[in-house]
Amino acid sequence: xxxxxxxxxxxxxxxxxxxxxxxxxxxxxxxxxxxxxxxxxxxxxxxxxxxxxxxxxxxxxxxxxxxxxxxxxxxxxxxxxxxxxxxxxxxxxxxxxxxxxxxxxxxxxxxxxxxxxxxxxxxxxxxxxxxxxxxxxxxxxxxxxxxxxxxxxxxxxxxxxxxxxxxxxxxxxxxxxxxxxxxxxxxxxxxxxxxxxxxxxxxxxxxxxxxxxxxxxxxxxxxxxxxxxxxxxxxxxxxxxxxxxxxxxxxxxxxxxxxxxxxxxxxxxxxxxxxxxxxxxxxxxxxxxxxxxxxxxxxxxxxxxxxxxxxxxxxxxxxxxxxxxxxxxxxxxxxxxxxxxxxxxxxxxxxxxxxxxxxxxxxxxxxxxxxxxxxxxxxxxxxxxxxxxxxxxxxxxxxxxxxxxxxxxxxxxxxxxxxxxxxxxxxxxxxxxxxxxxxxxxxxxxxxxxxxxxxxxxxxxxxxxxxxxxxxxxxxxxxxxxxxxxxxxxxxxxxxxxxxxxxxxxxxxxxxxxxxxxxxxxxxxxxxxxxxxxxxxxxxxxxxxxxxxxxxxxxxxxxxxxxxxxxxxxxxx
Numbered sequence: 001x002x003x004x005x006x007x008x009x010x011x012x013x014x015x016x017x018x019x020x021x022x023x024x025x026x027x028x029x030x031x032x033x034x035x036x037x038x039x040x041x042x043x044x045x046x047x048x049x050x051x052x053x054x055x056x057x058x059x060x061x062x063x064x065x066x067x068x069x070x071x072x073x074x075x076x077x078x079x080x081x082x083x084x085x086x087x088x089x090x091x092x093x094x095x096x097x098x099x100x101x102x103x104x105x106x107x108x109x110x111x112x113x114x115x116x117x118x119x120x121x122x123x124x125x126x127x128x129x130x131x132x133x134x135x136x137x138x139x140x141x142x143x144x145x146x147x148x149x150x151x152x153x154x155x156x157x158x159x160x161x162x163x164x165x166x167x168x169x170x171x172x173x174x175x176x177x178x179x180x181x182x183x184x185x186x187x188x189x190x191x192x193x194x195x196x197x198x199x200x201x202x203x204x205x206x207x208x209x210x211x212x213x214x215x216x217x218x219x220x221x222x223x224x225x226x227x228x229x230x231x232x233x234x235x236x237x238x239x240x241x242x243x244x245x246x247x248x249x250x251x252x253x254x255x256x257x258x259x260x261x262x263x264x265x266x267x268x269x270x271x272x273x274x275x276x277x278x279x280x281x282x283x284x285x286x287x288x289x290x291x292x293x294x295x296x297x298x299x300x301x302x303x304x305x306x307x308x309x310x311x312x313x314x315x316x317x318x319x320x321x322x323x324x325x326x327x328x329x330x331x332x333x334x335x336x337x338x339x340x341x342x343x344x345x346x347x348x349x350x351x352x353x354x355x356x357x358x359x360x361x362x363x364x365x366x367x368x369x370x371x372x373x374x375x376x377x378x379x380x381x382x383x384x385x386x387x388x389x390x391x392x393x394x395x396x397x398x399x400x401x402x403x404x405x406x407x408x409x410x411x412x413x414x415x416x417x418x419x420x421x422x423x424x425x426x427x428x429x430x431x432x433x434x435x436x437x438x439x440x441x442x443x444x445x446x447x448x449x450x451x452x453x454x455x456x457x458x459x460x461x462x463x464x465x466x467x468x469x470x471x472x473x474x475x476x477x478x479x480x481x482x483x484x485x486x487x488x489x490x491x492x493x494x495x496x497x498x499x500x501x502x503x504x505x506x507x508x509x510x511x512x513x514x515x516x517x518x519x520x521x522x523x524x525x526x527x528x529x530x531x532x533x534x535x536x537x538x539x540x541x542x543x544x545x546x547x548x549x550x551x552x553x554x555x556x557x558x559x560x561x562x563x564x565x566x567x568x569x570x571x572x573x
Contacts (some may be wrong), residue, residue: 018215021099028166034159039097045135046095048142052134053091057084060130070123077117091131097160107164111171115179128161157308170455177453178460184445185467190472191439216412224403228396241387274355281348288340295333302327397464433483443471458512462569465499466562469528472497473558476532480539480547491536494522494529517568524560531557 017029018036061080064070074083090110097103114124135157144151302323309320314472478484494500503521506512513519531554538547 022101038156038159041153042095048138056130056134073117083422107167108171111168112175115175137433181449188442190468194435250536288337292337295330299330459569466565468498491533494526515571517564521564524557528557534536
């Protein structure tokens with residue numbers, strides 16, 4: 001059917017393709033030895049393809065219905081009718097294949113979609129058999145008498161389908177490879193987010209130190225409570241002594257009050273006697289007044305007698321002498337009465353003053369007696385209060401002793417807490433080291449996956465760059481914890497890291513370098529690497545506080561870079 005039996009097969013020599021195409025297709029097209037003649041030959045199968053288009057499509061989806069998992073994929077993401085339209089459109093494009101960027105993008109899109117919906121490559125490549133089932137017999141039947149042309153048309157069909165398969169499968173593989181890289185990146189970023197170990201360790205260190213301080217304070221408190229207990233016991237004992245002394249004082253004051261009351265009564269009696277004395281003095285004054293009157297009368301009679309004696313001359317001389325003596329006696333009596341009167345007046349005045357003083361003293365004694373009665377009542381209250389204080393102090397002493405025992409227990413427990421905190425700190429440190437080891441292992445796998453991927457889309461590369469950026473920050477964080485070692489030569493600048501290399505290459509790609517976010521990336525990226533270097537030297541010099549402060553600044557810079565990368569990925573898409 002293809003020529004004479006036993007005829008020698010002649011194969012064309014390897015030649016460079018004469019098809020105008022993008023650089024990314026040249027290797028594949030050359031490998032398939034596809035040229036413009038092949039593309040021209042494809043146009044000849046258009047009538048045959050149109051004739052069998054519906055039959056191919058119907059048979060293809062009839063076969064798909066035989067596999068429930070394939071139908072589940074279709075029904076989850078689209079419908080059979082919509083997919084049939086796309087399938088027809090693809091078949092109709094084969095005779096008019098033009099190897100340009102749009103052609104490549106269309107085939108790559110098929111691979112991306114298949115990867116996204118989870119359709120395995122074998123089902124995609126197997127679907128081409130539906131084309132072969134109808135077109136190969138039709139082509140053979142049409143060109144059976146022209147074997148050379150038959151061979152050329154069949155080879156052209158096989159080449160274009162093979163090229164399509166290569167592009168689709170490459171895109172599928174790249175997407176699947178990226179899925180692995182992306183999943184590893186996500187896991188790595190989850191591990192990277194476990195970056196609070198330093199904070200936890202610092203907190204545990206502070207807590208342990210505080211627990212030690214509390215323990216010391218508890219010991220001091222226990223000693224103080226013990227002293228309080230001892231003092232309370234002493235106060236209770238002193239309270240008993242004070243009660244006894246207060247009771248004695250109360251008795252003494254009671255006796256003093258009795259004496260005061262007796263003295264008040266005596267002063268009252270003395271006041272009565274003074275009143276009687278003043279009455280007697282008044283009576284004496286009256287008697288003295290009578291005597292004074294008698295003396296005045298006697299003096300007057302003596303004067304009259306002297307006058308009469310003078311008239312009697314010699315006969316009255318003796319009588320005159322008597323009268324003169326009587327007058328002198330009356331004068332003396334009068335003088336004595338005056339002296340007595342003055343004395344009585346003085347006595348009377350003194351008696352009045354004594355009476356007033358006695359009255360004041362009596363009132364004073366009465367007041368003091370009342371105050372003493374009040375004092376006895378108050379002293380009774382004081383004694384009662386002292387007894388209450390004594391009982392309370394005894395209770396306080398008992399409580400203080402109990403508190404002392406409780407404080408000793410607290411001190412012991414705090415000591416145990418401090419020991420536990422130190423153990424927790426050790427466990428957290430080990431956990432941090434384990435997380436670091438896990439992250440390092442995942443990163444090794446992540447790097448291996450990237451190295452085995454031949455081609456990455458720009459948006460996928462940006463995703464990897466984002467993970468790399470986060471990873472750099474994480475390495476530095478673990479360097480601060482002492483888990484990770486960084487050589488100074490590893491402190492590359494912003495041109496030598498993965499992001500920097502991509503950035504410098506993208507400067508030659510107008511579709512990327514003219515994007516708004518791309519122009520914002522260089523400054524914070526440079527600042528990030530400068531801050532990393534500064535933190536490195538701070539840690540090396542033991543300036544941990546400065547390193548932590550600079551790391552906070554690095555966090556802010558990193559957030560800006562990540563935001564720009566997210567925007568850039570959106571703009572690229």
